[in-house]
């Protein structure tokens with residue numbers, strides 16, 4: 153069974169054609185897409201030979217290897233685009249995702265792109281919106297005390313803009329209880345940062361106070377309508 157984080161990625165896969173799991177590691181996501189019959193075939197790719205061997209073992213053990221193509225690749229460089237309808241890049245830092253997408257020569261509007269950054273989500277959001285990608289939707293998933301962001305993205309070639317609040321916290325649905333729990337978690341974080349930075353970086357401290365204020369309002373307004 154998948155973790156909630158990977159299950160949230162799997163749920164966004166269209167299943168229209170080949171799903172390419174970039175940085176597949178043990179191929180848990182790729183294997184589940186096949187096992188659940190969400191996809192008829194997958195590409196499981198990784199930059200490392202070791203993870204790719206682990207992926208092969210998982211797919212072999214589950215009797216799914218004949219439906220998967222294993223490809224050693226830095227991001228999408230060595231991936232043949234024919235038939236690829238979904239690309240999932242999960243469990244990596246936002247900067248690595250930016251590297252992968254900026255090096256990709258074949259990304260198109262009809263590819264359903266699912267990104268699950270472990271770090272630097274605000275930087276990734278800025279890069280995406282400044283480079284012709286739109287954020288179709290964002291989900292927040294909670295596993296114990298950790299929150300994860302899952303983004304569904306489409307390359308539409310248009311310039312998009314995000315305000316500071318959206319850049320930091322994403323284009324999430326504040327009606328959802330998990331999103332508000334995430335909001336409360338971030339609120340504590342911004343308040344602590346504002347305090348720590350007050351003396352040395354008062355402008356940054358003010359920015360964090362502003363975010364905290366907006367966040368407080370957002371969580372309160374949504375709770376009042378429940």
Ligand SMILES: C[S@@+](CC[C@H](N)C(=O)[O-])C[C@H]1O[C@@H](n2cnc3c(N)ncnc32)[C@H](O)[C@@H]1O
Pocket residue numbers: 158174175176177178197198199200203225226227228241242243244248252
């Ligand atoms: C922490 S694992 C994440 C595995 C799985 N996607 C998940 O979310 O649980 C990160 C994987 O990404 C791979 N990776 C890192 N940089 C990569 C790149 N530029 N291209 C392809 N794979 C990469 C690593 O080798 C590693 O197997």
